[in-house]
Amino acid sequence: MSAKQISVLLISPDEQIYSAIEGSLAGQANCRFTGRQDTVTGVNGAAVALTARHDVVLFDVDDQSDDLMQTARTICDARMPNAIIIALASEDLPLEKARQLRKLGVDDVLPRTAINEEIVPQLDEIRARRQAQLPALWGGQATQGKVIAVAKSRGGVGSSIVAANMANELQSKEGFFKKKATNEVALVDLDFQFGSLAALMDVEESDAMWRMAMEESIPDTAFLEQAMVKSPCGVDVLSAPSRYGPLSAVKEEQIAAILDCLKRSHDYVIVDLPRALVEWITPVLGQADLLYLVTDVAVPSVRSARKLMDFYQAENPALEIQLVANLEKKPIIPAAHHRAAAKLLERDFAFWVPKDERTVREAVDRGVPLQDVSNRAPMTRAIRKLAQQTTVSLPPRVGHH
Ligand SMILES: Nc1ncnc2c1ncn2[C@@H]1O[C@H](COP(=O)(O)OP(=O)(O)OP(=O)(O)O)[C@@H](O)[C@H]1O
Ligand SMILES: [Mg+2]
Missing domain, CATH: 3.40.50.300 (P-loop containing nucleotide triphosphate hydrolases)
Known part of the structure; x- marks a missing residue:
């Protein structure tokens, strides 16, 4: 991959989250959005390859699934150095599970329902911080x-x-x-x-x-x-x-x-x-x-x-x-x-x-x-x-x- 600035990956079957994030990033220069409207399991092996080349990865976790931790581990293991990983979960996700996700390397766990209150503003902040940090590198590649x-x-x-x-x-x-x-x-x-x-x-x-x-x-x-x-x-x-x-x-x-x-x-x-x-x-x-x-x-x-x-x-x-x-x-x-x-x-x-x-x-x-x-x-x-x-x-x- 060449000419990358800040790249955001979203893997979520939730139509609302998908369109909110896509919409919020659409007008941003120097920001590249890739989305898969699916679960991590649904996109199968592609999740690893995709995760490996994005600066910010948001992925949906199914709290009920037995594979929850395994899925999160797969994503975290595939991350680029310094990539930010955010899990989107239901509001009822037990604290213990959220803690386990963090231990695996997930940077944050956000409630799936708080699209405009939490998810979009968080993402915006990460994007702004990242872009401010690395202007020379990004400028050069772009x-x-x-x-x-x-x-x-x-x-x-x-x-x-x-x-x-x-x-x-x-x-x-x-x-x-x-x-x-x-x-x-x-x-x-x-x-x-x-x-x-x-x-x-x-x-x-x-x-x-x-x-x-x-x-x-x-x-x-x-x-x-x-x-x-x-x-x-x-x-x-x-x-x-x-x-x-x-x-x-x-x-x-x-x-x-x-x-x-x-x-x-x-x-x-x-x-x-x-x-x-x-x-x-x-x-x-x-x-x-x-x-x-x-x-x-x-x-x-x-x-x-x-x-x-x-x-x-x-x-x-x-x-x-x-x-x-x-x-x-x-x-x-x-x-x-x-x-x-x-x-x-x-x-x-x-x-x-x-x-x-x-x-x-x-x-x-x-x-x-x-x-x-x-x-x-x-x-x-x-x-x-x-x-x-x-x-x-x-x-x-x-x-x-
Ligand atoms: N959406 C479409 N609606 C109607 N006809 C189409 C459409 N797309 C392609 N075609 C028809 O298919 C023909 C072949 O298209 P094109 O040359 O783009 O195909 P190709 O995949 O590049 O083929 P080749 O194997 O020859 O390279 C076109 O001339 C056109 O008649
Ligand atoms: Mg042709």
């Missing part, structure tokens, strides 16, 4: 942009459309005609053989990546300036080569160098991953601050999503993976197959992007973002929401705007 990888569970599931449109929305354009980009965004097509981003973003294909692969050169800023093309919507695109080259021609050091350079010049670096599990995706998985895995909820896609998640997580246990369900409206009441998918994946879908053939077709045909076809189409709005939440959990660089 000068680098965030890397967001986008992967897919099957071919054609929509990952490139999601990546391209998320990149456009991440620019957070402002001004009267929404023309002025607040954030610099780069979009890198690592689908080396079948990349489609040049067409989606309406830029000329380039042979730069092919030459880089064939000449075995390590890309630098000068290479990227020449290889990248600004799309009409403002995103800087490094497109896949227009001619075929073997996947094995690309080297890990080349991809690492591309990301290192782009993080210095852009607030967000979006990487469209190939489906092939080639060695040179390792630096992407290592440097990514977040990976969105795009899938549909059909059984074969979900199975393959599960396998991919395990693979990615094995490559980088600290990598945060969020699932995006494409071609599907968020169900008001999850159907059996939604529940089965969430169970197999051991987590819920973070975002839902509805099927919207008309808007997509026009956007693809014209090579424009969905936003230009319809600002209010359900799909445009779904991807905008995804981008907005991304800017909250992964803020742009400081001092560049």
Whole structure:
């Protein structure tokens, strides 16, 4: 993980706590919120990996559960040095149990019902104290942009459309005609053989990546300036080569160098991953601050999503993976197959992007973002929401705007 300022993790199935904390942190610069609306047991092995990279961890404890202490121990053992751990419990939690939790290393136990009286103000205070203590360190790290990888569970599931449109929305354009980009965004097509981003973003294909692969050169800023093309919507695109080259021609050091350079010049670096599990995706998985895995909820896609998640997580246990369900409206009441998918994946879908053939077709045909076809189409709005939440959990660089 790079460019971290203060990161807060909440694991709680309680909708009210979840939205209160998410809401209170939403407007805070330099604060990154990650939430799992679930129990610690529910998020399973992910709790440890998540805890290990957050400065403040709030987690819900079930007082009735026999595993209460074991759960708390798991969280406390996984903490980063100096991380603050807060347990949220019922008001009736016996004193003895609260004491035991403290002994295990929990810094505080707060009553779950006192959301606005205790939980939010406490968190606010910790955040303010932490940010005041470490300005130099945080300032330094926040000068680098965030890397967001986008992967897919099957071919054609929509990952490139999601990546391209998320990149456009991440620019957070402002001004009267929404023309002025607040954030610099780069979009890198690592689908080396079948990349489609040049067409989606309406830029000329380039042979730069092919030459880089064939000449075995390590890309630098000068290479990227020449290889990248600004799309009409403002995103800087490094497109896949227009001619075929073997996947094995690309080297890990080349991809690492591309990301290192782009993080210095852009607030967000979006990487469209190939489906092939080639060695040179390792630096992407290592440097990514977040990976969105795009899938549909059909059984074969979900199975393959599960396998991919395990693979990615094995490559980088600290990598945060969020699932995006494409071609599907968020169900008001999850159907059996939604529940089965969430169970197999051991987590819920973070975002839902509805099927919207008309808007997509026009956007693809014209090579424009969905936003230009319809600002209010359900799909445009779904991807905008995804981008907005991304800017909250992964803020742009400081001092560049
Ligand atoms: N939400 C959606 N609604 C309607 N059609 C969609 C949606 N998402 C994707 N599509 C369709 O799926 C096609 C493939 O999308 P896209 O190229 O983004 O997929 P991909 O996962 O990147 O595929 P590839 O494996 O080729 O890289 C699009 O051209 C579009 O027709
Ligand atoms: Mg694609």
